[in-house]
Amino acid sequence: MSNIIHHPSLIEELAGEIKMKCSYHGKLADNEIIKKGKSKSGIQRYRCKICMQQLHKKNYEKNKATLKIKQAKYRAENKEKVAANKKKSRIKTFAKHKEKRNLYSQEYCKKQIEELGDNYIKRIFTKRTLLKTKDIPASLVEMKREVIRLKRLIKLKEIGEDIEKNNQS
Numbered sequence: 162m163s164n165i166i167h168h169p170s171l172i173e174e175l176a177g178e179i180k181m182k183c184s185y186h187g188k189l190a191d192n193e194i195i196k197k198g199k200s201k202s203g204i205q206r207y208r209c210k211i212c213m214q215q216l217h218k219k220n221y222e223k224n225k226a227t228l229k230i231k232q233a234k235y236r237a238e239n240k241e242k243v244a245a246n247k248k249k250s251r252i253k254t255f256a257k258h259k260e261k262r263n264l265y266s267q268e269y270c271k272k273q274i275e276e277l278g279d280n281y282i283k284r285i286f287t288k289r290t291l292l293k294t295k296d297i298p299a300s301l302v303e304m305k306r307e308v309i310r311l312k313r314l315i316k317l318k319e320i321g322e323d324i325e326k327n328n329q330s
């Protein structure tokens with residue numbers, strides 16, 4: 162450090178320690194600082210935290226652009242490989258969420274059947290046909306729901322009568 166010239170306004174003594182100041186902001190340059198060339202008169206310049214942040218940001222933006230170009234070039238040159246990797250990762254994700262999905266769909270189906278949900282009833286009509294659930298009118302769904310409710314009631318009643326008969330004999 163002996164041969165480095167410091168401008169008096171860019172030096173500050175703190176607890177007996179000489180600290181450099183940023184040539185741009187006048188702020189104290191701490192451990193993370195870098196030397197930033199020398200002025201014409203040979204005075205060593207430093208950069209502060211603000212400068213470093215700006216520098217990092219600038220570098221990141223610059224690299225982001227080059228990185229994007231690089232990635233695009235790689236994708237264009239390795240279309241099959243990229244597609245294969247994409248498929249692989251899709252399969253992986255699909256498998257990862259399978260259990261959760263199954264559980265959810267089982268619960269959903271159970272609830273639909275119990276509560277005679279629209280989807281459950283619409284599927285009764287669309288099953289083994291080319292119809293889509295959206296093709297089934299709401300009035301038909303309502304009617305079918307009532308029919309199923311009635312059938313379920315009758316079944317319950319029959320079960321009740323069977324139990325009674327068994328109890329009597």
Ligand SMILES: [Zn+2]
Nearest residue numbers: 183186209212
């Ligand atoms: Zn600075």
